[in-house]
Amino acid sequence: MDAQELINRITALNVWKKGDQRAPHKPLLLLLALARANTDKPRLIPFDEIENKLTRLLEDFGPSRANYYPELPFWHLQSDQIWEMPNTTDVLTASGSVSKKYLRDHHVAAGFTQDVYGLLQANGELLEQVAMQLLEDNFPPSVHQDILDEVGLDFEATAQTTNQKRAKRDPTFRRRVLEAYDYRCAICSFSVRMENTPIALEAAHIKWFQAGGPDIESNGLALCSLHHKLLDRGALAISAEHKVMVSEKANGHSGFEEWVLNFDGKVLLKPRNSLYLPKVEFTDWHIREVFQGKYGHSQ
Helix, strand or coil, X not given: CCHHHHHHHHHCCCCCCCCCCCCCHHHHXXXXXXXXXXXXXXXXXXXXXXXXXXXXXXXXXCCCCCCCCCHHHHHHHHHHCCEECCCCCCCECCCCCECHHHHHHCCCEEEECHHHHHHXXXXXXXXXXXXXXXXXXXXXXXXXXHHHHHHCCCCCCCCCCCCCXXXXXXXXXXXXXXXXXXXXXXXXXXXXXXXXXXXXXXXXXXXXXXXXXXXXXXXXXXEEHHHHHHHHCCCEEECCCCEEEECCCCCCCCCHHHHCHHHCCCECCCCCCHHHCCCHHHHHHHHHHCCCCXXXXXX
């Protein structure tokens, strides 16, 4: 295997799909494994060493669920031909499911194949490229650095280029969304410019582009960089009535009440055209798949 084939396999990663539900299990596990490769830790990872960390990542950066299943990517990544589990005896139960207890109790180990691990250790630029490809394919840019920091990869998030054919963003999306909200944050009305250029004002996708969210005004919000980040991290959501919801997990000290909690229940700023109001299909997706509040479990 060479570097290009590895990138091709990363972009073609067989991620579980059911409708438009998110399943970031494989990408998050691979990012943890990349961090280990980057610090010369052993190639094979005992499940019991990584279970809790992967579960926390799924809680923080995955959909809010009643249960999390870190054992599934640990086993199913083998199908992507970049991962191996040398000893698979008794890992599957009689019904064919993956036994988390067996993986844990028997310290079953898995990791990158030897050729993949060798490529990554020999080429730091390739390791970074693989990490950024995983992030771009599965998460919005606003949370890339957060995930890198959490998994232990000590480089800065940068835009990734690829030769793979994939959906392209509409370059006019940002301008159209900002114009729709008169260049003001739809949550706090923040509006600052340097002459004619808006500062720290962004066009946020409600349903993420990575999940098939379209580049249309009814799937967009003009948000200051703070509220954009809070939306993408699931600290905030938008109800069907276009009201701001704050997750009970969100907390803090200076600025928390003023810039977060005080907006709980507040109605969004209305766009110029009522056709641009957020559509329920997009706000419902965000509540189900991103929002970290209890409301997400009821959907």
